[in-house]
Amino acid sequence: MTKAKESDYRVVYTTEEGAVCPECKRPQAKCGCAEARKMAVKGDGNVRVRRETNGRGGKTVTTIMGLALNQVELQAILKELKRVCGAGGAMKDGTLEIQGDHCDLVLRELDRRGIKAKRAGG
Numbered sequence: 072m073t074k075a076k077e078s079d080y081r082v083v084y085t086t087e088e089g090a091v092c093p094e095c096k097r098p099q100a101k102c103g104c105a106e107a108r109k110m111a112v113k114g115d116g117n118v119r120v121r122r123e124t125n126g127r128g129g130k131t132v133t134t135i136m137g138l139a140l141n142q143v144e145l146q147a148i149l150k151e152l153k154r155v156c157g158a159g160g161a162m163k164d165g166t167l168e169i170q171g172d173h174c175d176l177v178l179r180e181l182d183r184r185g186i187k188a189k190r191a192g193g
């Protein structure tokens with residue numbers, strides 16, 4: 072008989088453990104989606120470093136996009152770049168953003184890590 076299995080299956084759909092994940096339909100306590108997203112690589116490895124001027128207030132930022140790294144690695148490298156540049160920074164959808172014009176420092180730091188990057192734009 073498969074009685075035990077059926078009830079196991081049903082447990083997945085109860086809300087005993089809280090909300091059910093919309094992606095995998097598992098209770099969020101057992102869901103691995105957030106973890107999987109964290110490990111997903113967004114970039115294509117075609118790394119571009121460019122200086123951009125932010126719309127509001129015209130602040131200059133250095134953006135690094137295309138890094139073929141997962142979020143954990145991106146966070147680690149962002150932390151390092153912020154330290155090297157002595158500036159604030161953020162990560163947006165796989166793109167790193169460092170406040171100020173730090174293209175040269177960023178390129179040097181990426182090169183030191185064996186990451187080939189190209190300067191893009193102005």
Ligand SMILES: [Zn+2]
Nearest residue numbers: 092095102104
């Ligand atoms: Zn899930």
